[in-house]
Amino acid sequence: MPQSTRRPTSLAAVALAFSALALAAPAHAAPGLGGEVYGAQISEHELELEARYGQLNGGTDGGKDKLRLEAAYGVNSRLELAMVGKFAKSPGSSRQTEAVSVEAIYRLGQIGGIDVAAYGEYEVGLQGSDAAEVKLLLQRKQGPWDFRFNLVAEKRMIVGAPVELAYATSADVEVASGVRLGLAAFGELGTFRRFAPRAEHFIGPVAKFKIKGIGEGLQVKTGYLFAAGKALNSTSGQFRLNLEIEL
8 A cells, every 4th residue: 555654844734634623513313324434544546435334223213324335546645535425214214315425535644653634525415404524534553453533523514503523433453364353433522612512422343354356355344333422312323334345
């Protein structure tokens, strides 16, 4: 995986990424449903096709699901662009196209051995308002370990709508060739006016498998995240399944 080793000349780029968070939410009923923890590295000149599926289990929201289809391309060692389609379904109703969006990831460099990147997405809502989202992506690979943390800010394009804050994080380790096991967590952090209230969180085990023979390989990611905090009011957890093909 080609990647740049040049470091930012200062912390200004990171400061700008944090500033963007203040300008740019997740208003998701279930953090992490149909989402992922992004890494901060770019696969240059590589096309990735990905399907992410998540379904809530138990409680009043049981059976609700989200499907996200994405095509991403590494323009160079620093920039990745993607087109995304988002779909949702509730029990007893047909699947609806919620939104389409464009996203970009720009790798800023390394700070203290940690890869840093900025993520931006603009979503055109087909069942509601548009939204803008930015993320600060941090990743540290050390031996067989892979640690990731995403700080997220999203704002609906409605006058007076607050900036919503969230996080996504994971840690996994290679236990055999092409097999990784670990933990992932997603949750809400409130707003700038009300930071870290009692909110929705999901945490649980995840597994990743890489199957060779299809393009550069088919990666299967699956897991089950248990509800915590406010999320327990409406569900007991969420099942996750992501399929990714690298071409």
